[in-house]
Amino acid sequence: SQQGEEDPQALSIQEGENATMNCSYKTSINNLQWYRQNSGRGLVHLILIRSNEREKHSGRLRVTLDTSKKSSSLLITASRAADTASYFCATGSGAGKSTFGDGTTLTVKP
């Protein structure tokens, strides 16, 4: 069974708008990672946030982590058509493997 659940399952926005995706998980974690996957391609690592961190930034990406609520969010600011992809969160327990959710499909309309 999957640990993380992304919400919403699908999101459609206009270019230039911000996109927010959420991830909830069930058990305690060591870290949480966000990945992007373009249709039929491999996953691209976006950002990793550790359990003792609350917020991280990378370019137009902002990730927050609330361990008390067992949730994380990924914000993409000033979205572009090229951001169209599926976005996955993956939780790591520190033992090696990551457990993925089923993703949010983001469509950015030009």
Place this chain on the structure above:
Amino acid sequence: DTGVSQDPRHKITKRGQNVTFRCDPISEHNRLYWYRQTLGQGPEFLTYFQNEAQLEKSRLLSDRFSAERPKGSFSTLEIQRTEQGDSAMYLCASSLAGQGRGEQYFGPGTRLTVT
């Protein structure tokens, strides 16, 4: 700096045949992972290695599946007596253990179609 590579990229096989996939991780990475992904789902963990030791296997990995990582470099994933339910994208990832690292870097995947 080359990323994770996988071979072949696509494989079509008939039910009952055996298939083998190869993954070459990023050279300095000591951890290597195999995942399986079906359409509309996130990747599901299959197994991972630290160096040449296979440290964890998912219950998804039936006895028809075997993975090896001889010498702690490349890895192979073999599926024996393939079934139509094995059709999926098989993803390999690698990472550097320790020092608080955890980022996994994925290869492009091998798409398996069992007819």
